[in-house]
Amino acid sequence: MRLSRDVPRFLGSCALAGVLLAGVLAPVTMGVGVLSNQVSDSVDGISASLATSRQPLVTTVTDRDGNPIATLFDQYRLPVTFDQIAPTMTAAIVSVEDRRFWAEGGVDPKGMLRAAFHDSSGGSTQGGSTITQQYVKNYLINVADRNNKAAQFADRADTIARKLREAKIAVQLGQTQSKQDILAGYLDVVEFSGNVYGVGAAAHAYFHTTPDKLTVQQAALLAGMVNNPNLYNPYTHPQQALERRNSVIDDMVTNRMLAAPDAAIAKAGPLGVVEDGPDIPSSTCMGAPPDAGFFCAYAQNYLQQAGFTADDLETGGYTIKTTMDPAASQAVKNAVEANVPTAQDGVANTFAVISPGQQTHEVLAMIANRNYGTDPARGETSTNIVANAANVFGAGSSFKIFTSAAAMEAGKAGLDTPLPNQAGQCFTPPGANKYTPPYCIQNDGVNYPNPISLRDGLATSPNVAFVNLEQEVGLPAVLDMARRLGLRNTLTTDELGGTPDPRSPNDQYNEPQSQYFQNKLSFTLGDSPVSPLEMANVSATLMSGGVWCPPNPILSVTDRDGKPVPVKQQGCEQVVPPGLANSLEAGLSQDTISGTSAQAAHAAGWTHPDIGKTGTTQFSESVAFVGGVDNYAVASMVFADGSHPQEICPGTPVHLGNCGHGAFGGTVAAPPYFRAFGQLLAGKPDIPPPAPDPAYLNARR
Structure with a gap:
């Protein structure tokens, strides 16, 4: 008599179910050493890890x-406890995934045999896994092995060894x-779709609610998704999602829960x-x-x-x-955008604020x-133009602070x-030979005294x-x-503000600024990349x-x-x-009173005592105001x-152009500060700034 083609499949499925049951209930008597060796030695560790969740x-x-400003995550998950989950949700998930959940152990022998028989008969595949087993599988895939593609593949493999390990852990x-x-842990770890994990995140992403307030319809939709998050995605497959939701509701009736x-x-x-969901927050600082x-x-x-x-x-x-x-951040943002609009072509206006102190320098605004x-x-x-040495043209004469x-x-x-x-005047650069051209500069204006005091020079x-x-x-x-x-x-960056490349034949790009400028007198005029922060x-x-x-941006981490x-x-x-610091502050205290930003300060109605130093590069491609x-x-x-x-040309707004006499630090960089x-x-x-120390009023040569 000829056997039906389904008979071998049925026998194989029953054998698999028997092996699994024997492996779970009586592993010592299995007598299958090879299979036992394939079962991971980490079963106890995984069980403990699941317990701590x-x-x-x-x-x-x-x-x-x-006040929250950003979220960072790899998986969007908002954890909940069992008492934070609505009975509608627990009823829906149990009805569709494991109706014997409350009565069974970690595995369900009847379910395994039923699934084996059903699968062998050619019907739609039934997994036979309990919610506890699914919890284990999802934990391995989504948590323990989430960064290991090979391990995730093994976690999904249809092998006796994988199922035996999963059952043992369950x-x-x-x-x-x-x-x-167990039920709360499962509902916390399972994926719903995309990057949404756990019922807490799903309730918010799909319904703008919390898990304790889920209705029957909402709970049934979410419970139906866990079987196949992509197929039952309500945005990409709304009809399938609706049919699946209604099937779950029917299961709730069958299970006498509705x-x-x-x-x-x-x-x-x-x-x-x-609408237009799921509503998932940005996972990076770009969502701030x-x-x-x-x-x-x-x-x-x-x-x-x-x-x-x-x-x-x-x-x-x-x-x-x-x-x-x-x-401070909002006030500075408003002032900067009033000076240079966000999308202004080719012009950036950066602004950093730090709180001084002898124990920490807290960053207040970037x-x-x-x-x-x-x-x-x-x-x-996508470049942090406030923190990085992103101003490649330099901060101009504000570097005279260092020389002073x-x-x-x-x-x-x-x-x-x-x-x-x-x-x-023309200068001979340090280390020059007879072929080195002189470094010639001039003052920007004709009304400077000669000589000039360092105080007036600042x-x-x-x-x-x-x-x-x-x-x-x-x-x-x-x-x-x-x-x-x-x-x-x-000073560790090169002349482009990046990491020096030792392979470059050009000293501008293979040396850090700290080395490159050792023989270049232009340094004090601020013509090199610099970090505003x-x-x-x-x-x-x-x-x-x-x-x-x-510059410290962190108050605490919990x-x-x-x-x-x-x-x-x-x-x-x-x-x-x-004494030196106080004296230099005193020397910088005249900029907004009689110095290069005084006219802009007067126009802004600025009367606060402060310190400041402006800077303007040779072709007005960068201007700066540094102070406090x-x-x-x-x-x-x-x-x-x-x-x-x-x-860069002054104006409303500040813009690029050929304006003859371009922007200055006092006319373009200082106004956002005053505002x-x-x-x-x-x-x-x-x-007021401190008084100078008498020891630093005169040279000590």
Whole structure:
């Protein structure tokens, strides 16, 4: 007699079910050593891991007041406990996935045999897995092995060894956890579609609700999706999703968890999902508000440098409270955009604010007219143009701060020291030979005195006086001072603001700036790439009595359980004596009164005592204002950032062009400072800069 073609399949399926049952219930008597060896030795470890349920969670980044500004995640998951899940949801998932769940152990022998018989008969495949087994499988795929494609493939493989391991873990889990915890754990780990994991995230993404408020219709739709999230996606396959939802509702009636009249009403309703969903927040800092994107990106990078991995931040469920001041950030953002609109062609306006201190330098704002993103047409950039040495044209004469500080430290000059200051002069560069051309410069204007005091020079910024002083002090000392005061990362970059390439034959690109400028007198005129954030920190160092601290964006980090997580911080350093720092502050205190930004300050109605130094590059492709007021250290830089850089022209708005006499630091970079801090300091008492130390009024040669 000829056997039906289904008989061997039936016998094989029964054999598989028998092996699985024997393997779970009596592994010692199996007598299949090879199979036992294939079962992972990590069963106990996986069971323990499931018990602690350390799934990837969303990390939340906040401002200093605790307001969320961004989320970081690999899997969008909002964890819930059993009592936070509506009975409609537990009823729906049990009805469709495992109606014997509440009565069975970790595995269901009847279900296995039923599935084996059903599969062998040629009908649609039935898995025979309990919710506990599915919990194990989904945990392995979505948590334990989520970064290992080969392991995930093995977790899905239709092999006896895989199913035996899964069943063994499920039995252990059933002996150590309550049914409620297993069901909640399963509903936390399972994928619904795309990047939505767990019923908490699904309730929000599809219905803008929470799991405890899910209706029968909503719960049935979600329960139906877990079997095949792509096929039953209500946005891409609405008809299949509707039919699946209604089938789940029927299962709830069959399982006596829903009355037939209520089921009929539920099935008659629409899918009811949110429009244009699922509504999933951005998983990166590019989803932060316009005034917070660059800050968030800097905080993320800062933590990675402190030892957190990218995966830690995207899965750890941390709460990262940053130092970002929302009031300062918004005021500066408004001022910057009033100066240079977000999508203005070819012009960037960056602005950094730091709070000085001798224990920490907290970053309060990192702003640009550009927003942090990937669409240049909308004025977005994926480069952190506030933190990085992204101003490739330089900060102009604001670098004269470094020459002044080096000269004061060496005793070559004090605030009252007269400096030679011809209208124009040619210099022999350090290390020059007879073939080296002279370095010739001139002052921008004809009304400078000769000589001029260092104090007046800081206010009015003659080029010749400071190149003379730089040559006398020596470039190594000036460069070292720039590093000490704050340009720690800037000076490690090349002449494009990037990482030096040792393969390049050009010194501009194979050497860091700290080496490249050792023989170039143009350094004090600020013609090299610079970080706006680090220039603000230069002011913060002076305003902290000569104490440098790294620009710190982090107030605290707590883990998913609310416990504090330590963050390794680089220590602060006393880089120049307090007397020198105070004296240099005093020397910088005239810029908005009688110096290069005085006219703009008067036009803005600015009356607050402060410190400042403007900068303008030779062809006005970059202008800067670096300074500080009260407890705010600032740097505002406006520079050409397009593929065809040109002269920057003042106006409303600031723009590129050929305007004959282009922008200056005082006329274009300083106004956002006056606008923002005029608002922030309104009604507050002034804090004047410190008086100079007599030891730094005159040269000590």
